[in-house]
Amino acid sequence: MRRYSFLLAIALLAAPFIASAQRASILTIEEISRNSGRILPVPESGLAIVDINSKLRIVPNAEAVRSKALELAGKAQIDRDLRDKISRIERILREQERLVMYIRRAIETPERQPDSLMTLLRATMRDIGADTLLRARYNLYSREYTDRLRADPSLREREDRFLYILGRYNESLDSLRGELQTLEKSARVRFSLRAFRKDRSGGMRLHIENFDLFEQGQFYEVENWALMISPDQLQQLQSLKNLAATLNQGTDKALQDFRDKLFQMLPALTCLEQFPTELRLASETIPLDVRSILDRSWNDVRQQLDLLRGELTTLSPTADAYDVKARWAALRFHADSLYQSTLRNLMALPQTNVHVRNLLQCTEQTRTDIERIDRFLRAFPQTYLRKVYLASDELAAEVLAFDLAQIPEAGLLDLAYTGRREEGDELLIQALLVPESDTAARRRYTVIEERTAVMVIAGPRAVPRVGLMMANPYTLQQPDAAQFRFTPSAALLVKFGSRRSHFYNRFLDPGLGIVTASPDFSLDGIPEFGAGLAATLFRDIASAGWCWNFGLNKPFYFLGVNLPFNLPGMPVGTAR
Amino acid sequence: MFSTVPRFLGLRPKAPWAAAFQAAARLPEGLTAGDVPVALASSLTQWLSGSGALVADAGYSAAERYCLRLVFLWKIYQAFEAQGFGAQVAEEIARSVLDVVEETPGAGRPLEAAGLAMAAFPGAVLAHLKSVHDYYRAYAPTDEAILGTAGVTPAPLLLPLTSPGFMCTVALPADMDVGLARELWRQFMRENTAVRLITVGAEAAAREAAETADPIFFAPGGGQKPGRCLWAQLAGLMPDIHQWLQQQGYAHPSDARCIVLRANGNLSAVLTKTDVIDDFALSEAFFNAC
Numbered sequence: 001m002r003r004y005s006f007l008l009a010i011a012l013l014a015a016p017f018i019a020s021a022q023r024a025s026i027l028t029i030e031e032i033s034r035n036s037g038r039i040l041p042v043p044e045s046g047l048a049i050v051d052i053n054s055k056l057r058i059v060p061n062a063e064a065v066r067s068k069a070l071e072l073a074g075k076a077q078i079d080r081d082l083r084d085k086i087s088r089i090e091r092i093l094r095e096q097e098r099l100v101m102y103i104r105r106a107i108e109t110p111e112r113q114p115d116s117l118m119t120l121l122r123a124t125m126r127d128i129g130a131d132t133l134l135r136a137r138y139n140l141y142s143r144e145y146t147d148r149l150r151a152d153p154s155l156r157e158r159e160d161r162f163l164y165i166l167g168r169y170n171e172s173l174d175s176l177r178g179e180l181q182t183l184e185k186s187a188r189v190r191f192s193l194r195a196f197r198k199d200r201s202g203g204m205r206l207h208i209e210n211f212d213l214f215e216q217g218q219f220y221e222v223e224n225w226a227l228m229i230s231p232d233q234l235q236q237l238q239s240l241k242n243l244a245a246t247l248n249q250g251t252d253k254a255l256q257d258f259r260d261k262l263f264q265m266l267p268a269l270t271c272l273e274q275f276p277t278e279l280r281l282a283s284e285t286i287p288l289d290v291r292s293i294l295d296r297s298w299n300d301v302r303q304q305l306d307l308l309r310g311e312l313t314t315l316s317p318t319a320d321a322y323d324v325k326a327r328w329a330a331l332r333f334h335a336d337s338l339y340q341s342t343l344r345n346l347m348a349l350p351q352t353n354v355h356v357r358n359l360l361q362c363t364e365q366t367r368t369d370i371e372r373i374d375r376f377l378r379a380f381p382q383t384y385l386r387k388v389y390l391a392s393d394e395l396a397a398e399v400l401a402f403d404l405a406q407i408p409e410a411g412l413l414d415l416a417y418t419g420r421r422e423e424g425d426e427l428l429i430q431a432l433l434v435p436e437s438d439t440a441a442r443r444r445y446t447v448i449e450e451r452t453a454v455m456v457i458a459g460p461r462a463v464p465r466v467g468l469m470m471a472n473p474y475t476l477q478q479p480d481a482a483q484f485r486f487t488p489s490a491a492l493l494v495k496f497g498s499r500r501s502h503f504y505n506r507f508l509d510p511g512l513g514i515v516t517a518s519p520d521f522s523l524d525g526i527p528e529f530g531a532g533l534a535a536t537l538f539r540d541i542a543s544a545g546w547c548w549n550f551g552l553n554k555p556f557y558f559l560g561v562n563l564p565f566n567l568p569g570m571p572v573g574t575a576r
Numbered sequence: 577m578f579s580t581v582p583r584f585l586g587l588r589p590k591a592p593w594a595a596a597f598q599a600a601a602r603l604p605e606g607l608t609a610g611d612v613p614v615a616l617a618s619s620l621t622q623w624l625s626g627s628g629a630l631v632a633d634a635g636y637s638a639a640e641r642y643c644l645r646l647v648f649l650w651k652i653y654q655a656f657e658a659q660g661f662g663a664q665v666a667e668e669i670a671r672s673v674l675d676v677v678e679e680t681p682g683a684g685r686p687l688e689a690a691g692l693a694m695a696a697f698p699g700a701v702l703a704h705l706k707s708v709h710d711y712y713r714a715y716a717p718t719d720e721a722i723l724g725t726a727g728v729t730p731a732p733l734l735l736p737l738t739s740p741g742f743m744c745t746v747a748l749p750a751d752m753d754v755g756l757a758r759e760l761w762r763q764f765m766r767e768n769t770a771v772r773l774i775t776v777g778a779e780a781a782a783r784e785a786a787e788t789a790d791p792i793f794f795a796p797g798g799g800q801k802p803g804r805c806l807w808a809q810l811a812g813l814m815p816d817i818h819q820w821l822q823q824q825g826y827a828h829p830s831d832a833r834c835i836v837l838r839a840n841g842n843l844s845a846v847l848t849k850t851d852v853i854d855d856f857a858l859s860e861a862f863f864n865a866c
Contacts, residue, residue, distance in 0.1 A: 125860040135856050142855035146791040153743060153794070161797025162859075 026068060026431045026449040027193075028059040031499075034416060040499065042453060049499045051458035052421060056413040058193060058208065058429060065226045065407065068448045069189040069433055073228060082229060085183045086236050092175075093243045095134060096388055098127070099169055100247060103385065104254045134169075141168040166384040170391070177394055187228045190434040192445075193411050197418055198426040204419070206427075209412035224407050226433075248392040251385050258385070259312050265373050271362040272301060278362065282355035290345045294359075297338040304331035328374070335370050339363045415455065423497075424506075427453045456497040456505050463511060465491040465540055469558040471530075471547070473521045476554055481523060487558070491515040491534045491543075511536040515545055521552055528552055536560075577686045577711045582639040586717035591633060596626030597644070601651035603659065604733050610751030610810075612661045614760060616668055617736035617746065619652045623672070624737070638684025643712040645676050650709040653702065668740055670698030673705050686711075735763040743794035745786060745805035750778040754812035761813055764806045765820070765841065771796075771803035771865045773858075774835040776817060777849075778809035785834055785853045792858045800866055821846070836861045 029042040032055040042048045042056070050056060070079075103124055128134045145164045149155045195206040207214040211224065229237070275298050279291055286294075308327045342363040346356055413429070415421070431449040470484040493511030498504040515534035518527035528551025536543040543560035587594060600622035607615055627645050630636065636644070649672055656665040677689045692704055733756055739747040746764065748757045764772065773793055775786040786807040793803035808817060818829035824843035826832070834847040844865035847853050 122860075122863050125856075125863055129856060129860060135854075138859075139855045142792070142859065145795075145797075146855075149743075149791050149795055156795035156802070160799060161792070161795050162799075163797065165797070 024061055024064045024067075026061055026064045027429065027451055028061065029429065029451060029453075030057040030059070031055070032057055042451075044451075047426070047502065048451070048453035049456055049458070049497075049502065049505065050415070050427065050453045051497070051499070052423060052425075052455040053416050053457070056415065056427075056429075056453075058411040058413060059409065060191065060193065060407050060411075060431065062226060062407050065191050065431070065433070065448070066228060066230075069226055069228045072433065072446060072448075073189070079230070079233075082183065082187060082233055085179060086233060086240070089179055089183075089240055090236075090243065091133070093240060093247060093392075095137075096169065096392070097243065097247045097250065098131060098134065099124070099166070100250045100254055100385065100388055101127075104250060104257060137169065138165060141165040144168070163384065167387075170384055170387045177391070189226055189228060191224045191226045191407050192432040192434065194430045194432060195413050196428040196430075197421060198428060199422065203428070206413060206418050209414070210408035211411040226407060244392045248389060251389040251392065254385050255389065262373070263309075263312055265369070271365055272298070272305070275359065275362055278355045278358045282353055282359065285349055285353040285356055286346070293341055294338070294345065297334070297341050300334040301331065301338050304334050307331075332370055332374060335366055339367045421455060423456050425455050427455060429453075454502070454505075456499075457495075458497040458499050460494050460496055462513070463493045463495050463540075465493055465511075465536070465543075465562070467491075467543075467560060467562045469515070469517060469543070469545075469560040471517060471519050471521075471556045471558040473519070473549065473552075473554055473556040475556075476521055476552070478521075478523070481521075484559070485519060485521070487517045487519040487530075489515050489517040489534075489558075489560070491536075493534065493536055493540070507539070508537060509539040511540060515547065515558075517547060517558070519549060519556065521549055521554070521556070530556065534558075534560075577688070577707070578639060579687065581715050582637060584640050584643070584712070584716035585636060587644065591629075593626040593629035593633060596622050596629060597648040597651075599734070600626060601648055601655050603655045604756065605659075606753075607656075607659050607661065607756075608751070608753050609661065609664065610749045611733075611753050611756050612656065612664050613739060613749055614736065614746065614752060614756070615733055616652075616656065616665050617739045618733050619655070619736075620668070620672060621736040621738075622734060623648055623652060627676075638681055640716070642676060642680045642685050642689075643708055643716070646673060646705055646708040647712050649673060649676070650705045653705065666698045666702060669705070670701035673701050733760060735760050735767070739807075742786075742790045742805075744802060745775075745790040745793075745807055747786070747807040748810055748813065750809040750811070752810055754810065757808070757810055757813050758816060761806065761808065761816060764804070765837075767804065768839060768841045770801060771839055771844075771862055772837040773803060773805045773861075774817065774837070775805065775807045776814065776832060776835070778811075781849065781853075782807070782809070782833065785847075785858075788853065788855060789834065789858045792855060793862060796859065796862045798863060798866075800863070803862060803865075834858070834861070836865045838865045 025044050028044075029048070031040045031042050031050050032038070033040070033051065034053045034055065039057075042050060128138055142161065142165055145155075145159075145161050149161075193208050193211040195208050196203045197206055205219060207219070213220040276295065279286070279294055279298070283291065304327070308331055311327055342359060346360055349356055413427075415427075429451045430447050432445045433448050434445055467489055468486050469489045471487045472484050491511075491513050492515075493513035495509065495511045501508075512535050513533075515532055517530040517532075519530055520527045522528065528549050530547040530549040530551075532545055532547025532555075534543055534545035541562050543562065544558065545560075546555065546557045548555050600619045603615055603619065604611075623645075626648065630641050630644060649669055653662065653665060653669045656662055674693060677685060677692055680689075682690075686704075686708065688704060692701055695701065695704075736746055738744050746760065748760060764774075771793070773789050775782055775789060786805065789805055793805050796803060808814075817832075817835070821829035821832060821835065821843070826843060826846055828848075831848040831850070832846045833849045833851065834853060835843065836845045836847075838844045845861045847857060847861060851857065
């Protein structure tokens with residue numbers, strides 16, 4: 001039992017390290033071979049080895065960036081802030097949705113008279129009353145109105161209390177955009193990638209395609225950012241977008257209903273259509289000058305009515321310039337004028353003429369109808385609905401701007417275009433986070449991941465070598481001559497760089513190739529020509545090979561030591 | 577007073593505003609201290625009505641309109657003073673004087689009126705009021721039958737538009753004469769032109785309800801025209817109100833806090849003493865009564 005406890009304790013202690021080891025890397029780097037296009041993964045840890053002429057594809061892991069950003073910024077606080085903001089936005093949207101729903105229900109309910117504004121008011125009030133939150137806000141906004149009214153009682157003539165309250169409900173919707181923008185800003189962290197080449201003389205910054213712009217010797221960062229919002233929260237935001245879209249549709253529908261109801265009410269004015277006929281039929285009783293006055297007045301009304309009908313057919317909630325109420329006011333003005341003219345001119349005439357009576361009845365009926373429509377229009381929250389429509393549209397667009405990250409899928413670092421470089425130069429690639437609020441002048445970079453790689457020439461390459469070899473013509477019988485004789489040589493070696501082993505690249509560095517030499521094995525002062533195969537090791541310091549002396553037709557082998565520095569009495573061995 | 581004496585037309589007894597001014601200066605006999613606020617509000621309502629009509633009478637100059645309005649304000653003050661309530665009404669009368677000063681263009685008012693707002697309140701204002709009254713009587717062709725008497729002709733009290741401090745509420749104080757209150761209540765109930773509210777009780781909750789309802793009925797919104805409110809604080813009026821409620825089929829009149837009447841005079845709703853009476857409740861009651 002004790003043994004198991006011990007193992008458990010070990011496991012618990014090791015857990016964070018295991019988790020840390022398993023944590024996803026922020027960067028995945030792939031090497032794309034310049035010639036073959038072959039893609040090779042670059043190891044995540046240690047000093048990687050990449051080909052000096054390859055392209056590097058650097059792929060950031062957005063989720064890992066977000067996790068790291070959260071870890072750095074204090075996850076709990078950010079989560080709480082976001083949750084609060086999201087729930088507030090949702091609450092306001094739902095509140096508006098309910099209001100619009102009440103208004104729609106009041107307009108749509110078929111058993112109620114469409115011209116009854118009171119129906120709308122009562123229904124809206126009843127539903128607001130059933131909602132604690134809405135009721136509390138109603139009281140708040142109503143008291144605000146009252147305070148303004150006390151300061152200036154004439155406010156009553158200029159601004160309707162009910163519409164003011166609806167407008168205030170609306171403002172909370174307006175504030176949501178700002179709220180969303182703040183939310184996005186507070187949750188946003190800039191993500192950046194930088195690369196440097198380090199050589200013996202220092203280092204220089206390299207251009208990474210998609211992450212910076214290099215123009216006229218200056219680097220300009222491309223705006224990349226990650227959101228510290230969890231997928232759950234993003235899901236919530238998406239549902240807010242849907243809510244805003246629903247609200248938008250509901251408002252649109254309410255405005256359409258408003259148009260339809262108004263259309264339904266306009267036919268009540270059809271007796272106006274008969275007005276000119278009745279006027280003509282009553283020509284015996286009505287003097288010509290009066291007829292022309294009434295005819296002109298009727299024409300004005302008719303024109304306004306046609307304009308109103310025309311505009312109603314194209315009513316769009318987005319058309320700010322559109323104002324049904326203004327058009328209605330014009331119609332009402334002309335209808336009033338017609339009413340006054342008709343009364344003034346016809347009341348004095350004998351009422352025995354049925355057409356005169358019809359004209360009077362028509363104007364009376366028209367006036368009543370206009371009053372009825374006027375009541376409907378006066379307090380219909382058209383402006384409110386239009387504002388809701390626009391605000392919800394903008395909100396949906398604002399939520400669309402939310403994405404986990406705006407980080408390019410990959411950055412490209414083409415080593416072939418990084419200027420003069422040598423084997424063994426190092427690359428440094430950094431992933432950085434910068435808080436969005438930091439200004440360009442004063443940015444606090446936090447390096448969240450760093451990767452290094454050394455550049456080698458991977459794959460086969462030919463290397464010429466000129467040096468001296470110690471040749472041994474082992475088949476020649478020259479007892480007085482030295483067994484090994486110095487001979488100048490030139491070799492063309494094939495070498496292979498490794499992507500796996502620094503020991504191989506830096507120490508072994510083998511080469512295999514052909515060698516030519518000009519030994520004087522015959523000792524007559526005239527060199528012969530020899531050629532053969534050579535192998536080198538330890539960065540060509542040690543070499544060995546076998547050759548054929550074509551002058552003497554004899555083989556020889558050789559050994560060589562090419563030290564990378566001069567020794568007194570020793571020939572230079574590093575010429576290329 | 578004025579640098580040159582204006583050409584006064586004098587008071588035309590048949591002018592429509594003259595009747596309103598005269599009615600403003602007539603008070604019922606035997607007012608009690610409790611009756612004074614309502615009686616003063618009633619007088620000032622009449623006086624305001626006369627002022628409005630006088631403005632429309634284009635024959636009169638601004639200076640004469642200024643004098644006429646103040647002359648009748650002085651007469652209202654005198655009428656109350658005659659019954660021993662001069663001090664009680666002095667401030668409200670003085671406030672009305674300052675309103676007239678503010679509403680009159682500079683050329684239409686005496687020179688000393690300019691500094692009146694800064695002068696001792698209400699003493700200096702009332703002194704100016706009296707001096708204008710005397711000046712007008714001295715220089716205008718006056719009708720002594722009208723201007724010479726001071727509130728001695730008794731008249732029934734008319735329902736004021738509003739009580740001081742309210743926008744459309746007539747407050748009937750707890751200590752006012754029951755007969756007078758009953759008369760005003762009846763006038764209120766007969767006024768079948770608007771949605772009305774009666775708040776009953778003198779306690780803090782009733783005050784809060786009356787004060788909340790006042791601006792809502794003054795400007796209800798929803799395109800509706802204003803309503804009127806009566807705040808019956810006196811217990812003596814309760815039997816009449818309860819009886820009316822019972823006649824309307826309301827079974828528990830003693831629970832009532834706010835009674836809402838339709839424009840036709842029928843009962844619309846009753847908010848009881850246990851109901852939440854806030855802006856919303858009152859607005860909803862108003863709309864339901866429309």
